[in-house]
Amino acid sequence: xxxxxxxxxxxxxxxxxxxxxxxxxxxxxxxxxxxxxxxxxxxxxxxxxxxxxxxxxxxxxxxxxxxxxxxxxxxxxxxxxxxxxxxxxxxxxxxxxxxxxxxxxxxxxxxxxxxxxxxxxxxxxxxxxxxxxxxxxxxxxxxxxxxxxxxxxxxxxxxxxxxxxxxxxxxxxxxxxxxxxxxxxxxxxxxxxxxxxxxxxxxxxxxxxxxxxxxxxxxxxxxxxxxxxxxxxxxxxxxxxxxxxxxxxxxxxxxxxxxxxxxxxxxxxxxxxxxxxxxxxxxxxxxxxxxxxxxxxxxxxxxxxxxxxxxxxxxxxxxxxxxxxxxxxxxxxxxxxxxxxx
Amino acid sequence: xxxxxxxxxxxxxxxxxxxxxxxxxxxxxxxxxxxxxxxxxxxxxxxxxxxxxxxxxxxxxxxxxxxxxxxxxxxxxxxxxxxxxxxxxxxxxxxxxxxxxxxxxxxxxxxxxxxxxxxxxxxxxxxxxxxxxxxxxxxxxxxxxxxxxxxxxxxxxxxxxxxxxxxxxxxxxxxxxxxxxxxxxxxxxxxxxxxxxxxxxxxxxxxxxxxxxxxxxxxxxxxxxxxxxxxxxxxxxxxxxxxxxxxxxxxxxxxxxxxxxxxxxxxxxxxxxxxxxxxxxxxxxxxx
Amino acid sequence: xxxxxxxxxxxxxxxxxxxxxxxxxxxxxxxxxxxxxxxxxxxxxxxxxxxxxxxxxxxxxxxxxxxxxxxxxxxxxxxxxxxxxxxxxxxxxxxxxxxxxxxxxxxxxxxxxxxxxxxxxxxxxxxxxxxxxxxxxxxxxxxxxxxxxxxxxxxxxxxxxxxxxxxxxxxxxxxxxxxxxxxxxxxxxxxxxxxxxxxxxxxxxxxxxxxxxxxxxxxxxxxxxxxxxxxxxxxxxxxxxxxxxxxxxxxxxxxxxxxxxxxxxxxxxxxxxxxxxxxxxxxxxxxxxxxxxxxxxxxxxxxxxxxxxxxxxxxxxxxxxxxxxxxxxxxxxxx
Numbered sequence: 001x002x003x004x005x006x007x008x009x010x011x012x013x014x015x016x017x018x019x020x021x022x023x024x025x026x027x028x029x030x031x032x033x034x035x036x037x038x039x040x041x042x043x044x045x046x047x048x049x050x051x052x053x054x055x056x057x058x059x060x061x062x063x064x065x066x067x068x069x070x071x072x073x074x075x076x077x078x079x080x081x082x083x084x085x086x087x088x089x090x091x092x093x094x095x096x097x098x099x100x101x102x103x104x105x106x107x108x109x110x111x112x113x114x115x116x117x118x119x120x121x122x123x124x125x126x127x128x129x130x131x132x133x134x135x136x137x138x139x140x141x142x143x144x145x146x147x148x149x150x151x152x153x154x155x156x157x158x159x160x161x162x163x164x165x166x167x168x169x170x171x172x173x174x175x176x177x178x179x180x181x182x183x184x185x186x187x188x189x190x191x192x193x194x195x196x197x198x199x200x201x202x203x204x205x206x207x208x209x210x211x212x213x214x215x216x217x218x219x220x221x222x223x224x225x226x227x228x229x230x231x232x233x234x235x236x237x238x239x240x241x242x243x244x245x246x247x248x249x250x251x252x253x254x255x256x257x258x259x260x261x262x263x264x265x266x267x268x269x270x271x272x273x274x275x276x277x278x279x280x281x282x283x284x285x286x287x288x289x290x291x292x293x294x295x296x297x298x299x300x301x302x303x304x305x306x307x308x309x310x311x312x313x314x315x316x317x318x319x320x321x322x323x324x325x326x327x328x329x330x331x332x333x334x335x336x337x338x339x340x341x342x
Numbered sequence: 343x344x345x346x347x348x349x350x351x352x353x354x355x356x357x358x359x360x361x362x363x364x365x366x367x368x369x370x371x372x373x374x375x376x377x378x379x380x381x382x383x384x385x386x387x388x389x390x391x392x393x394x395x396x397x398x399x400x401x402x403x404x405x406x407x408x409x410x411x412x413x414x415x416x417x418x419x420x421x422x423x424x425x426x427x428x429x430x431x432x433x434x435x436x437x438x439x440x441x442x443x444x445x446x447x448x449x450x451x452x453x454x455x456x457x458x459x460x461x462x463x464x465x466x467x468x469x470x471x472x473x474x475x476x477x478x479x480x481x482x483x484x485x486x487x488x489x490x491x492x493x494x495x496x497x498x499x500x501x502x503x504x505x506x507x508x509x510x511x512x513x514x515x516x517x518x519x520x521x522x523x524x525x526x527x528x529x530x531x532x533x534x535x536x537x538x539x540x541x542x543x544x545x546x547x548x549x550x551x552x553x554x555x556x557x558x559x560x561x562x563x564x565x566x567x568x569x570x571x572x573x574x575x576x577x578x579x580x581x582x583x584x585x586x587x588x589x590x591x592x593x594x595x596x597x598x599x600x601x602x603x604x605x606x607x608x609x610x611x612x613x614x615x616x617x618x619x620x621x622x623x624x625x626x627x628x629x630x
Numbered sequence: 631x632x633x634x635x636x637x638x639x640x641x642x643x644x645x646x647x648x649x650x651x652x653x654x655x656x657x658x659x660x661x662x663x664x665x666x667x668x669x670x671x672x673x674x675x676x677x678x679x680x681x682x683x684x685x686x687x688x689x690x691x692x693x694x695x696x697x698x699x700x701x702x703x704x705x706x707x708x709x710x711x712x713x714x715x716x717x718x719x720x721x722x723x724x725x726x727x728x729x730x731x732x733x734x735x736x737x738x739x740x741x742x743x744x745x746x747x748x749x750x751x752x753x754x755x756x757x758x759x760x761x762x763x764x765x766x767x768x769x770x771x772x773x774x775x776x777x778x779x780x781x782x783x784x785x786x787x788x789x790x791x792x793x794x795x796x797x798x799x800x801x802x803x804x805x806x807x808x809x810x811x812x813x814x815x816x817x818x819x820x821x822x823x824x825x826x827x828x829x830x831x832x833x834x835x836x837x838x839x840x841x842x843x844x845x846x847x848x849x850x851x852x853x854x855x856x857x858x859x860x861x862x863x864x865x866x867x868x869x870x871x872x873x874x875x876x877x878x879x880x881x882x883x884x885x886x887x888x889x890x891x892x893x894x895x896x897x898x899x900x901x902x903x904x905x906x907x908x909x910x911x912x913x914x915x916x917x918x919x920x921x922x923x924x925x926x927x928x929x930x931x932x933x934x935x936x937x938x939x940x941x942x943x944x945x946x947x948x949x950x951x952x953x954x955x956x957x958x959x960x961x962x963x964x965x
Contacts, residue, residue, distance in 0.1 A: 052869075055869050057865060057868050057869050085871075086871045086873075087871065089871070090868075090869065090870060090871025091869075091870035091871035091872065092871065095870060096866065096869040096870055098862065098865070098866050098869070100862055103861065103862035103863060104862045104863050104865075104866040105863055105866075106863045106881050106884070106885065107863075107885070108884050108885060108888070109881070109884070117872070117876065117880075118870060118872065121871075121872060121873060121876075122870065122871065122872075186870075196869075358769075459643070459646065459647060459650065460650065462647055463647055463650045463651045463654060463941075464654075468899060468902055468903030468906065468940070469903065470903045470906055470907065471903070471906055471921060471936075471937075471940065474906075474921075474922065474925055475925055475933065475937075551772070551773065555773075555775055558775050558777075558778075559775065559776075559777060559907050562775075562777050562907070562910075563907075563910065563922060564926075575775070575777075578775075578777065578778055578781065582781065585781070585784070585785055585789060586785055586789035586790055589785060592778075592781055592782070592785065593782070595778075596774075596775060596778035596779075596781070596782065599774075599775050599778065600770065600773050600774050600775070600778075601773075603772075603773040603774075603775075604769060604770065604773035607769060607772055607773055608769065
């Protein structure tokens with residue numbers, strides 16, 4: 001089964017005062033069609049950078065892609081004609097759900113205007129040719145009507161009350177949760193194949209996070225859309241993901257199906273992460289040490305300074321991907337086996 | 343004091359601010375060393391009618407004016423007038439405006455409202471017009487020009503200081519010092535003052551440019567120091583009837599004004615960039 | 631609702647501020663060593679005649695009484711009579727108002743229509759040749775003395791090249807007076823030769839006046855656009871592949887303009903202040919020259935009349951700007 005999205009060896013640097021920060025180091029990542037993949041990691045591990053690199057919206061001056069490829073349905077997006085990517089891939093085959101619903105809408109235009117502007121260029125009814133109408137080109141009446149009824153239907157699907165009225169109102173009239181539902185709707189309207197969701201519930205109230213997540217999962221499963229979903233919260237990943245990938249300091253450490261991941265984690269970092277989740281009556285267990293600087297990162301496996309099992313090999317070479325069967329992959333020289341526990 | 347070094351170092355990285363500083367230094371140099379740099383220093387007072395309206399040459403670098411005086415030399419002495427007007431006018435405005443702003447910001451009652459309304463009144467009419475009215479009332483002379491400018495510029499300082507004082511009053515540290523029993527005025531002087539230094543400095547630099555332009559306008563309208571004082575604005579006014587022939591007569595003082603004001607504006611901008619990070623653009627998260 | 635509250639608050643302060651302005655100007659204009667009454671009476675007048683004139687003009691009464699009387703008449707729309715023209719000041723002002731307004735309006739339109747797009751482009755193509763060139767313009771715009779710029783433009787375009795007239799509003803007969811604005815009147819009556827000539831006469835003064843305003847607008851628009859470009863909604867629109875032109879000219883510009891609108895009020899202040907001096911340079915028959923002449927001639931009432939007019943305009947403009955700002959920023963409306 002061909003992967004929908006295949007990232008291979010992606011390395012990205014950010015320009016800083018103290019020299020280039022190696023934010024991503026040779027990342028590999030796969031997303032299969034119809035699959036919800038969770039990309040888990042602490043703040044600063046590079047998951048948002050990875051998401052933006054895939055979308056192609058890294059800040060041009062500050063970020064440099066040092067190498068690697070981002071293959072979407074076989075084509076390397078990094079080497080394609082940028083205008084073609086902007087027209088046909090972004091907002092069509094790949095859509096986006098941002099982290100902060102409070103600032104991701106323009107505050108001065110009604111919701112309807114913003115959604116219909118999106119539909120004007122990205123509606124599934126637009127032909128495969130570029131919309132040659134230009135900036136202020138015509139929006140053909142019939143397509144407008146068809147699109148509008150799609151919009152209303154999708155608004156109902158994300159459980160927005162009074163969809164027609166919603167279109168006339170301004171973003172600030174809605175709560176964070178409602179705005180995120182609107183974002184989900186906008187991500188689904190172009191009938192994408194992949195949605196990149198960057199911590200979509202982090203900015204929301206804890207009480208509605210689960211609601212939104214379940215809504216998203218239900219809708220994408222219905223439509224057979226893949227999701228690459230970044231989060232720092234393991235609970236979220238457990239809730240809605242089919243597979244989980246763990247990142248640390250710009251390197252991916254382990255990838256597995258969700259049940260396998262939580263039952264038999266093989267990477268020391270993953271184990272530490274799972275252990276550190278507070279449980280009622282249990283103690284608070286931290287991972288000793290600190291997140292490394294990315295300007296002068298540790299060599300080899302970047303977790304080695306904080307790892308109990310680190311050896312000279314870990315310092316010298318970045319571990320290659322080791323398959324543990326059943327789609328479970330880990331990049332570690334000393335993966336923890338089921339039978340060999342601390 | 344280490345704060346000052348920090349500021350100066352950051353400023354040094356800003357090329358346009360450095361250019362501004364250079365221009366201001368040039369102005370000061372011309373003003374201070376005028377007798378030395380001038381080719382015909384006596385021309386400020388003496389007349390040479392035979393030489394009138396000559397084009398720029400080796401003898402007269404910027405030509406001569408209607409009295410036969412060397413334009414270049416008079417320009418240098420004019421720099422003195424410009425600096426004097428600028429410094430004193432802005433200085434007095436500052437001395438007037440800052441205390442008023444502090445008092446208005448400190449108290450919350452009718453006094454505060456009254457002071458701010460009064461300053462609004464002065465801001466309601468363009469400074470030029472008010473300055474013209476005052477200068478005309480008192481008669482054209484150097485002290486009167488300075489007075490007119492000071493009296494009309496203080497509201498800018500008062501406003502800035504008022505806004506900052508009010509903002510600072512809300513800050514936690516002011517509240518806690520107050521809780522520790524420091525007297526209200528001690529609070530203001532010791533705590534608020536250092537924090538308002540930055541906006542005041544920025545405003546002073548920009549104010550210099552603005553004031554010099556207004557002073558030149560007054561001179562142009564005949565309301566500045568009377569002849570034979572080589573004030574730049576007046577020189578431009580004098581030159582009008584001899585255009586287009588004697589183009590150097592009008593061009594040189596105008597360029598002098600331009601370079602001077604630009605110097606203060608560039609410096610002011612540079613200072614603002616360094617001293618007031620709140621005015622900087624916000625940045626969104628770049629990675630997570 | 632908030633709009634109404636704002637309006638009311640401003641209106642309440644309108645009158646006291648205006649009165650305060652009047653008081654200040656009144657005091658200033660009366661504390662004069664030179665005696666304009668004597669000037670008007672003429673050199674041959676005897677002291678008795680001067681006193682009689684003083685009494686006739688009401689200048690022999692105590693200052694506070696004069697002030698109260700003035701304000702009272704003002705509420706009836708009577709600004710008094712100009713000592714020199716012997717005409718009611720309201721008439722004098724009305725006669726000269728259109729010239730100043732036409733000049734200021736043209737200058738404002740030019741600076742907005744040219745300045746805003748340039749500011750946007752300057753932000754988009756940051757550090758390009760265009761951006762640097764505009765930087766120079768912006769910085770010099772606020773450093774050049776208006777009167778000197780006017781003179782230089784006259785030197786080049788009128789004297790050396792002969793492309794435009796030297797000064798004045800129009801040579802020859804003005805168009806039929808409907809609005810008092812030569813351009814409008816000429817266009818409405820299809821008098822195109824006059825329209826052309828009026829335009830040429832406007833060219834230099836409007837350019838002189840517009841320059842600092844243009845510089846300010848380019849600067850603020852550039853800063854506004856650069857600021858908005860960092861917003862999350864711009865990031866979202868880029869992520870969703872919306873056409874760049876749409877993002878810039880519809881979404882970014884609109885948000886950046888929110889702050890620019892407040893600058894238009896500031897702009898008006900710059901323009902009006904500049905108008906006084908610019909009119910002097912170009913012999914423009916507007917309110918600016920009227921003000922300067924009145925001041926120079928110690929024409930008390932005319933000076934007061936001008937101050938009332940200018941002050942009122944400013945206060946109204948500031949109010950309109952605040953209203954516009956509230957309208958343009960929908961978040962403020964709804965809260």
